[in-house]
Amino acid sequence: MADSEALSSLAGDPVAVEALLQAVFGIVVDEAIQKGTSASQKVCEWKEPEELKQLLDLELRGQGESQEQILERCRAVIRYSVKTGHPRFFNQLFSGLDPHALAGRIITESLNTSQYTYEIAPVFVLMEEEVLRKLRALVGWSSGDGIFCPGGSISNMYAVNLARYQRYPDCKQRGLRTLPPLALFTSKECHYSIQKGAAFLGLGTDSVRVVKADERGRMVPEDLERQISLAEAEGAVPFLVSATSGTTVLGAFDPLEAIADVCQRHGLWLHVDAAWGGSVLLSQTHRHLLDGIQRADSVAWNPHKLLAAGLQCSALLLQDTSNLLKRCHGSQASYLFQQDKFYDVELDTGDKVVQCGRRVDCLKLWLMWKAQGSQGLERRIDQAFALAGYLVEEMKTREGFELVMEPEFVNVCFWFVPPSLRGKQDSPDYHKRLSKVAPVLKERMVKAGSMMIGYQPHGTRGNFFRVVVANPALTCADIDFLLNELERLGQDL
Numbered sequence: 001m002a003d004s005e006a007l008s009s010l011a012g013d014p015v016a017v018e019a020l021l022q023a024v025f026g027i028v029v030d031e032a033i034q035k036g037t038s039a040s041q042k043v044c045e046w047k048e049p050e051e052l053k054q055l056l057d058l059e060l061r062g063q064g065e066s067q068e069q070i071l072e073r074c075r076a077v078i079r080y081s082v083k084t085g086h087p088r089f090f091n092q093l094f095s096g097l098d099p100h101a102l103a104g105r106i107i108t109e110s111l112n113t114s115q116y117t118y119e120i121a122p123v124f125v126l127m128e129e130e131v132l133r134k135l136r137a138l139v140g141w142s143s144g145d146g147i148f149c150p151g152g153s154i155s156n157m158y159a160v161n162l163a164r165y166q167r168y169p170d171c172k173q174r175g176l177r178t179l180p181p182l183a184l185f186t187s188k189e190c191h192y193s194i195q196k197g198a199a200f201l202g203l204g205t206d207s208v209r210v211v212k213a214d215e216r217g218r219m220v221p222e223d224l225e226r227q228i229s230l231a232e233a234e235g236a237v238p239f240l241v242s243a244t245s246g247t248t249v250l251g252a253f254d255p256l257e258a259i260a261d262v263c264q265r266h267g268l269w270l271h272v273d274a275a276w277g278g279s280v281l282l283s284q285t286h287r288h289l290l291d292g293i294q295r296a297d298s299v300a301w302n303p304h305k306l307l308a309a310g311l312q313c314s315a316l317l318l319q320d321t322s323n324l325l326k327r328c329h330g331s332q333a334s335y336l337f338q339q340d341k342f343y344d345v346e347l348d349t350g351d352k353v354v355q356c357g358r359r360v361d362c363l364k365l366w367l368m369w370k371a372q373g374s375q376g377l378e379r380r381i382d383q384a385f386a387l388a389g390y391l392v393e394e395m396k397t398r399e400g401f402e403l404v405m406e407p408e409f410v411n412v413c414f415w416f417v418p419p420s421l422r423g424k425q426d427s428p429d430y431h432k433r434l435s436k437v438a439p440v441l442k443e444r445m446v447k448a449g450s451m452m453i454g455y456q457p458h459g460t461r462g463n464f465f466r467v468v469v470a471n472p473a474l475t476c477a478d479i480d481f482l483l484n485e486l487e488r489l490g491q492d493l
């Protein structure tokens with residue numbers, strides 16, 4: 001028989017609950033927001049794994065701890081984490097901390113609801129519908145469908161699944177045995193989720209036909225045409241092309257108009273992975289980079305990246321108005337999606353997705369948009385482009401900085417050439433030695449906590465840095481610091 005007394009918990013003491021949460025919020029404001037976004041503080045306080053395990057005391061024990069100990073745990077978690085809102089965190093395609101978006105995230109976490117039915121998420125079902133409508137309008141569609149997904153990779157996988165289902169609806173019931181060999185096409189610069197999606201969906205990675213990219217990383221439409229013909233000659237059935245607007249490394253934008261022409265000629269679904277570059281649609285100055293996107297069948301767009309809406313915020317947008325999402329993914333669970341409810345059951349959007357439980361991702365974007373307005377968000381995009389241009393021009397005035405190429409987006413790719421290699425470009429081991437510079441400098445900057453920049457090899461190019469200029473709080477002073485710090489860290493190399 002159950003004990004008549006409630007289990008020991010703060011939940012029975014509202015005063016203690018409030019005290020705990022007020023204390024935690026105080027720590028968050030102090031450590032994550034104030035210090036975590038201050039250029040005078042470290043981006044991270046680096047510790048080796050074994051030392052960090054000891055500092056955090058990760059072991060879970062039978063006895064609970066005091067509130068004082070728990071608060072110290074909270075402070076330590078923030079202290080030893082990477083501060084992605086820091087103005088000198090250039091490492092990923094997301095950065096910055098928008099206060100209104102954060103407020104939205106706090107509210108959704110506090111309400112702890114699942115966005116699958118109007119019954120338990122009435123505000124958020126209506127809000128998601130409006131936010132998706134606004135995003136579709138920026139793409140250039142007056143109607144359509146969409147859903148927020150747990151990241152751009154899943155958005156891309158959904159697009160592949162929808163394109164397959166549209167062509168072969170029997171595969172939902174009868175599986176892969178109903179399908180001929182299929183072929184989908186994407187550029188060599190595409191996101192790795194296209195390959196992962198093909199494997200996950202049972203198409204196999206061999207079904208992904210890799211199209212050539214030009215010297216700037218943009219898909220070559222002529223080679224796309226050639227690859228389609230080759231696939232058909234080999235007995236495969238082409239069904240989808242995934243173009244990219246804002247590639248991960250070089251920040252390239254595929255020529256969408258020309259690609260759409262190819263898709264139209266061959267009757268192929270056109271998906272645009274604009275997870276990174278989609279937010280450029282808010283800028284009247286730069287949206288030409290996505291000319292032709294209105295001709296796509298589906299678009300993936302991550303406002304958690306360039307708009308700094310906070311992880312995660314990833315939309316899949318569809319031009320389709322035939323309820324394709326629900327027809328493809330729905331299973332009509334009778335305990336959740338009853339058809340005799342007292343409201344319009346079309347508002348129960350949970351059957352559009354593979355998930356059951358689905359977190360609320362629209363509020364942070366909606367609240368930020370309400371606060372900033374479209375004009376404020378446009379200024380944010382234009383400022384990022386301007387600062388990327390400033391970084392490029394400053395590099396050109398300094399010895400030791402060599403651009404991989406002139407960027408068309410806010411990915412600035414370059415080599416830092418240390419003093420020992422300057423003027424040695426003709427040496428037979430120059431490129432081998434240069435490729436070792438970025439890893440050394442990355443280790444030095446991370447251990448110093450001064451900044452964080454990603455690096456990678458790319459094709460025949462050895463390791464180079466990729467600075468992502470996206471944080472809304474960035475200033476020219478932060479760009480100057482970046483350059484000065486690389487010179488300081490690499491002066492003895």
